[in-house]
Amino acid sequence: MIKSDSHLHSTYSPDGFNTVMEMTEAAVKQGLQHIAFTDHHDFAEINGCWRMTSAEYEAFKNEVALARERFPQISITAGIELGLTPTHTEELRTLVRDYKPEFVIGAIHTIENADVSKPEAYEGKTKKQFYREFFETTLEAVKASGGLFDTLAHIDVVMRWARYEDMGLVYEDYAEFIDEVLRYLMRNGKGLEVNAAGFFYGLEHIHPHWDILKRYKELGGEIVTVGSDGHRVGEVARGFGLAEELMKRAGFECYYSFGVRGMGERSSPLRVWKV
Numbered sequence: 001m002i003k004s005d006s007h008l009h010s011t012y013s014p015d016g017f018n019t020v021m022e023m024t025e026a027a028v029k030q031g032l033q034h035i036a037f038t039d040h041h042d043f044a045e046i047n048g049c050w051r052m053t054s055a056e057y058e059a060f061k062n063e064v065a066l067a068r069e070r071f072p073q074i075s076i077t078a079g080i081e082l083g084l085t086p087t088h089t090e091e092l093r094t095l096v097r098d099y100k101p102e103f104v105i106g107a108i109h110t111i112e113n114a115d116v117s118k119p120e121a122y123e124g125k126t127k128k129q130f131y132r133e134f135f136e137t138t139l140e141a142v143k144a145s146g147g148l149f150d151t152l153a154h155i156d157v158v159m160r161w162a163r164y165e166d167m168g169l170v171y172e173d174y175a176e177f178i179d180e181v182l183r184y185l186m187r188n189g190k191g192l193e194v195n196a197a198g199f200f201y202g203l204e205h206i207h208p209h210w211d212i213l214k215r216y217k218e219l220g221g222e223i224v225t226v227g228s229d230g231h232r233v234g235e236v237a238r239g240f241g242l243a244e245e246l247m248k249r250a251g252f253e254c255y256y257s258f259g260v261r262g263m264g265e266r267s268s269p270l271r272v273w274k275v
């Protein structure tokens with residue numbers, strides 16, 4: 001059973017429903033041994049401003065400290081989900097330097113400032129065009145990040161929202177971009193997130209798509225983190241049974257969590273968990 005949920009949201013995210021304390025309590029009830037809060041920080045516009053001020057981030061860290069006191073049986077990481085883009089490099093760097101999150105999930109949520117969950121991003125485009133733009137942007141954003149993040153969230157999240165008759169992804173159509181992203185992660189000691197939420201957004205699989213998960217392993221990728229992307233108590237560790245099964249089938253024997261990140265370029269210590 002997966003014991004670590006490295007992708008959770010609290011009321012510090014605009015789309016989060018439960019407090020840090022409530023989410024922690026739910027994780028303890030699920031028998032988890034570790035969780036990471038990764039509330040949204042995006043600079044591209046997503047329904048307005050999706051990030052905390054530094055005062056809010058301090059308040060958030062204080063709530064995590066209280067949850068640690070109340071639930072000493074679980075380890076809690078105070079992280080962020082950072083919206084990577086090819087153009088906000090300076091803002092992203094400054095935020096990580098100033099807020100000092102313990103863990104950073106890199107996530108691509110936009111293509112040229114358009115929120116990929118909104119029709120503006122995909123209307124008038126064929127599925128292949130839209131997906132291609134997304135993976136091209138992902139590669140550019142990952143390279144431009146200078147390694148600011150620890151693990152790459154929901155690598156094929158683009159499939160969650162667009163409304164095409166057939167949402168299916170053919171890995172080969174985008175392999176040139178996807179492979180380069182995977183190689184970047186491996187070269188730089190970054191993780192690939194197994195995000196169990198895909199299944200609950202109308203898809204028939206988790207993120208990444210099976211072909212991408214398999215490809216990562218084939219290339220020699222080892223570091224995977226596991227997250228439910230839960231936004232409410234009922235979603236903590238949701239889909240972990242399926243995620244575990246697919247990880248095993250792809251040949252992964254371990255998964256990882258990241259601990260204290262600290263300043264700038266220092267790489268994060270990893271904790272290894274057996275599948």
Ligand SMILES: [Zn+2]
Pocket residue numbers: 081107109153154
């Ligand atoms: Zn996300």
Ligand SMILES: [Zn+2]
Pocket residue numbers: 007009081229
């Ligand atoms: Zn998320």
